[in-house]
Amino acid sequence: MDDVPDRRTLNGDVAALTSGVVARDPDSWEELYRCMHPGLFGYARRRLPHTVAADDAVSETMTRALNRIDGFEPQGSGLNGWLFGIMRNVVLEAQRAAARQVPSEIADQPDNGQLPGERLEDLEQQGAMRSAFTALRPEDRELLELRVVGQMSGEAAGEILGMKPGAVRMAQMRALDRLRHGFQEVTGAD
Amino acid sequence: MPTDDELLDLLGETLLVRTDGPSPERVASLRAAVAAPPASAPASGRTFTRPEPVGASSARWYRPLALGAAAAAAVAVAFFIGRATVDEGSAVAGGVVEFDGALTAPASDGRATVRVERTGIGRVVTLDTRDLPILPVGEYYELWFVGADDEPLAPQRVSAGTFHPDEDGRSQVTFAAAVDPARFAEISVTAEPAVGNPGPSTTEVLRADIPS
Numbered sequence: 001m002d003d004v005p006d007r008r009t010l011n012g013d014v015a016a017l018t019s020g021v022v023a024r025d026p027d028s029w030e031e032l033y034r035c036m037h038p039g040l041f042g043y044a045r046r047r048l049p050h051t052v053a054a055d056d057a058v059s060e061t062m063t064r065a066l067n068r069i070d071g072f073e074p075q076g077s078g079l080n081g082w083l084f085g086i087m088r089n090v091v092l093e094a095q096r097a098a099a100r101q102v103p104s105e106i107a108d109q110p111d112n113g114q115l116p117g118e119r120l121e122d123l124e125q126q127g128a129m130r131s132a133f134t135a136l137r138p139e140d141r142e143l144l145e146l147r148v149v150g151q152m153s154g155e156a157a158g159e160i161l162g163m164k165p166g167a168v169r170m171a172q173m174r175a176l177d178r179l180r181h182g183f184q185e186v187t188g189a190d
Numbered sequence: 191m192p193t194d195d196e197l198l199d200l201l202g203e204t205l206l207v208r209t210d211g212p213s214p215e216r217v218a219s220l221r222a223a224v225a226a227p228p229a230s231a232p233a234s235g236r237t238f239t240r241p242e243p244v245g246a247s248s249a250r251w252y253r254p255l256a257l258g259a260a261a262a263a264a265v266a267v268a269f270f271i272g273r274a275t276v277d278e279g280s281a282v283a284g285g286v287v288e289f290d291g292a293l294t295a296p297a298s299d300g301r302a303t304v305r306v307e308r309t310g311i312g313r314v315v316t317l318d319t320r321d322l323p324i325l326p327v328g329e330y331y332e333l334w335f336v337g338a339d340d341e342p343l344a345p346q347r348v349s350a351g352t353f354h355p356d357e358d359g360r361s362q363v364t365f366a367a368a369v370d371p372a373r374f375a376e377i378s379v380t381a382e383p384a385v386g387n388p389g390p391s392t393t394e395v396l397r398a399d400i401p402s
Binding site for chain 2: 024025026029030033034037038039041042045046055058059062063066125126129130133144145147148149176179180183184
């Protein structure tokens with residue numbers, strides 16, 4: 001459970017795999033799968049009804065990526081943003097196929113048993129953040145998720161969401177304001 | 191009051207779902223798909239989106255496969271009609287054929303052949319169906335490797351993938367699957383409703399025993 005990649009280095013790690021992935025090197029694809037799994041799985045899990053569906057969505061995303069890799073052109077968001085774009089379509093199709101609205105609460109984290117005080121405090125903060133994030137509008141949640149988990153630039157996120165970079169910046173600023181407000185309400189902080 | 195950066199850092203920690211990563215089976219399946227020649231790009235694995243029908247759009251990639259399969263079938267037909275073979279040890283298209291047999295339909299005229307080849311990195315499953323009933327929009331067929339103790343309430347089976355036949359009930363699809371057919375008792379094709387349930391339905395339309 002502790003081998004989660006640091007999200008701040010994810011983009012660099014994934015970018016380093018690009019040439020191997022384009023060359024269809026199995027080791028590079030496996031590494032890409034492992035690197036991207038937490039972010040893609042989390043995105044899917046927050047939108048699909050159960051973990052199996054989310055895992056299936058990640059697998060489907062990787063399969064589609066493999067089938068389209070010959071047409072991949074490295075751009076600002078690189079493989080990371082490209083995979084999130086595919087994942088977004090996979091999830092939308094799954095939701096349409098299921099013909100129902102899926103609850104979008106954030107999936108609970110597994111219980112790690114006894115927790116040291118510092119970790120417990122982290123979890124309390126994350127619990128407050130989870131509540132604040134869940135209370136946001138769906139479009140706010142998706143934008144922040146693409147920017148934070150997908151580590152996309154405003155331009156790349158805008159491509160996926162059909163927004164211009166300036167609109168993305170404004171939307172992110174407002175979403176962050178709402179998130180901060182909700183977080184402070186939950187924590188009681190000033 | 192948290193700064194934007196602090197807020198985003200905490201949000202990132204919150205949204206990052208801790209997982210054990212993809213399962214070994216899913217990793218093996220992806221590696222097998224990567225190793226497969228691009229000309230015979232595999233169909234999607236276990237999926238819950240409605241698969242695209244095998245028709246004009248997909249004819250391009252499977253035409254060479256069909257020609258190759260037709261040639262191989264002409265040679266193999268005398269051996270494989272109405273029977274299954276396991277671990278013949280014969281290399282076919284770079285892989286070792288572990289299963290090649292006919293699936294029959296308990297309640298319809300549908301029929302199909304399935305071939306499982308072990309490649310250097312995983313299994314490639316080729317399914318060729320004829321005369322399968324056309325399902326309502328949103329429903330699809332699914333190919334399973336079924337364990338000996340499989341029960342409706344305690345399924346012990348592995349999905350190799352989903353597919354749709356064309357308007358004549360025919361389809362030819364290739365799956366990358368992380369399964370060893372010798373560990374399963376039968377191969378089954380079920381009709382799956384469009385309800386998003388990842389479990390198997392009870393509507394079996396084709397089946398074949400895997401000789402032990």
